[in-house]
Amino acid sequence: MGLALRVQDRVLGELVLVHHTAGYFDEVEDHYIQIFSSLAAIALENARLYQSEQDRRQESERRQRVAEGLRDILKALNSNKPLEELLNFIVEQVHAMMGADLSIRYHENEDQPLSTAISKSFPGDLFEKFAAYTYSNPQSDIQIRLSRGEYLIDEDYAKEVEDLKKNEYDKKHPQVFEIMEMFAKYYRCGLVLPLLVRGKLFGSLRFFYREKLEFDQETIQLAMMIAEQAALAIENSTLRKEAQLAAVSNERNRLARELHDSVTQTLFSTSLIAEVLPRLYDVNKPEAEKRLNEMRHLAKGALAEMRTLLMELRPNAITEAKPKELLQHLMDAYTGRSGIPIQYTEKIDPHANLSGDQKLVIYRVAQEALNNIAKHATPTNVKIMFHVDINHVNLMIEDDGVGFDPEKIESNHFGIGFMRERADGIGAQIKILSQPDEGTLVHLIIW
Incomplete structure (x- = not known):
């Protein structure tokens, strides 16, 4: 005998019962067979729902x-x-x-x-x-x-x-x-x-x-x-x-400009003094000795400028330098270029350990500050204070030059934006204080 397997009026299949004895199912009560077919239909529906849930879960996992x-x-x-x-x-x-x-x-x-x-x-x-x-x-x-x-x-x-x-x-x-x-x-x-x-x-x-x-x-x-x-x-x-190639090209151009603006001009001035020195020595010996001393300072400054440029050509030279060495070439180059000695004080804890990024920021901020002094400040005195301990760094660069009004200067003028960007990159703070005719103070603080 055969019965439809139904669940909520939906036919899922057919239940077929066979027996080797003729008329066997005539003696079996119908409700037993109905119960059995209902259970079979429920089992099929549960299996279908389970498979559907498995398929849905697998699809959800795939999409995830x-x-x-x-x-x-x-x-x-x-x-x-x-x-x-x-x-x-x-x-x-x-x-x-x-x-x-x-x-x-x-x-x-x-x-x-x-x-x-x-x-x-x-x-x-x-x-x-x-x-x-x-x-x-x-x-x-x-x-x-x-x-x-x-x-x-x-x-x-x-x-x-x-x-x-x-x-x-x-x-x-x-x-x-x-x-x-x-x-x-x-x-x-x-x-x-x-x-x-x-x-x-x-x-x-x-x-x-x-x-x-x-x-x-x-x-x-x-x-x-x-x-x-x-x-x-x-x-x-x-x-x-492409950006790296452009950066290399820009860096070469920058170094070429610095070479022209500093070393080349210094050497040119030195050569002029050297040309007149023999004749001047016969006419005015004190003046000749003064010029000789000036030429010595110019040569020393050119040498410092060259060392600074060579340091920048070596990628790791700045980041591997000891804290005490970071500023020396920059100060020598400035003095050689301007003839103004820098009043330098330092206090460096031998146990302090600066990262490569921190050294680079210290170097670049000092470089930019000294370049600004040389180009714009016309000072008579320049001071640098460099303190390094385990917990923080203080770098102060001060001049008594012409100064400027911060409210009238754009944020990127005089390399101010450059210095702030460098400091922000390592979570440091930079303060720039200045007033007309009262000089300028650049203060870098690294925690």
């Missing part, structure tokens, strides 16, 4: 993994990680999010060969073949479509290899065909997306799947989002290198 993966990728993009490390991070995140093996083929410069980043699950022999092929033909159909921003779906690698062989692609392009054969060996299907940077193709991103997959719109949109993030990583790396 995707959201967390995208968040982690975005966080990594905002870091200063090297490009290779960043792309390797992206491929691993994608593998965890989407269950796909991922490869990123890229270059940072159109003249460079292609590099390859892969997930750890990528087959080693395939990676060797894939990575060895560092050329991409810009005239190929794939490259043209990728350059237009299109994505490509490889629904069946095995079938694609068969089609290529029929067209004798294996003879025309044996290296590429061998790679395609290895794709078919390990994977069922895949998805290829372009890496576009400022409208130019800088590589491609491939998703590889071992099982057949229907590439729905959600999967494709997620893949496109990841490709955009990988392209952004390449663009950020390119911009960072």
Whole structure:
């Protein structure tokens, strides 16, 4: 006999009961069979609800993994990680999010060969073949479509290899065909997306799947989002290198200007004195000795300026210097340039330990302050007080020059903005006090 399995007027299936004895079910009371069928229907419904809940939970967990993966990728993009490390991070995140093996083929410069980043699950022999092929033909159909921003779906690698062989692609392009054969060996299907940077193709991103997959719109949109993030990583790396080159060029120009403004002019003045000194010595010996002493000071100042410039050419020279050495070259250079000795006092705890960033800020603030004094202040006295202990640093640079009205000076004038920015960068405080005809005090405090 057969009974419909119903739950709330919905038919879930059919219960069929059989027995080898004819007429057996005529003697069984109907309500027993109805109870049994109801229990079976409830069991089926519970199983369906349980499976539905499991599917919903798995989908929720998948979406959560995707959201967390995208968040982690975005966080990594905002870091200063090297490009290779960043792309390797992206491929691993994608593998965890989407269950796909991922490869990123890229270059940072159109003249460079292609590099390859892969997930750890990528087959080693395939990676060797894939990575060895560092050329991409810009005239190929794939490259043209990728350059237009299109994505490509490889629904069946095995079938694609068969089609290529029929067209004798294996003879025309044996290296590429061998790679395609290895794709078919390990994977069922895949998805290829372009890496576009400022409208130019800088590589491609491939998703590889071992099982057949229907590439729905959600999967494709997620893949496109990841490709955009990988392209952004390449663009950020390119911009960072361009900025570094620009910074190097600017630094060279700055050093060249300082060399011209300080050392070159000092040496020129020294050479003029040296030319007249022999004749002056015969005519006016006291004046000649005075000029000789002046030339000695100029030469000493030029030497100090050169030492300062050489210190800046060595990246670690400032950050590795002892606290006592930080200001000495700057003071010698100022005195040699201006002829005004600096009244210097210091109190340095031998147990104090300054970080490289703190030393750099102390050096730059002192450098900027002394440059401002030399260019604008026309003082008769300059004082520097430098106190360093375990808990804090005090640097005070004072002159009795012309001063200025802080309310009438823009915040970035006289390098004030530069000094404040440097101090803010390490959580330090800088005070600049000045009045017309009353000199200027620059006070740096580091906790």
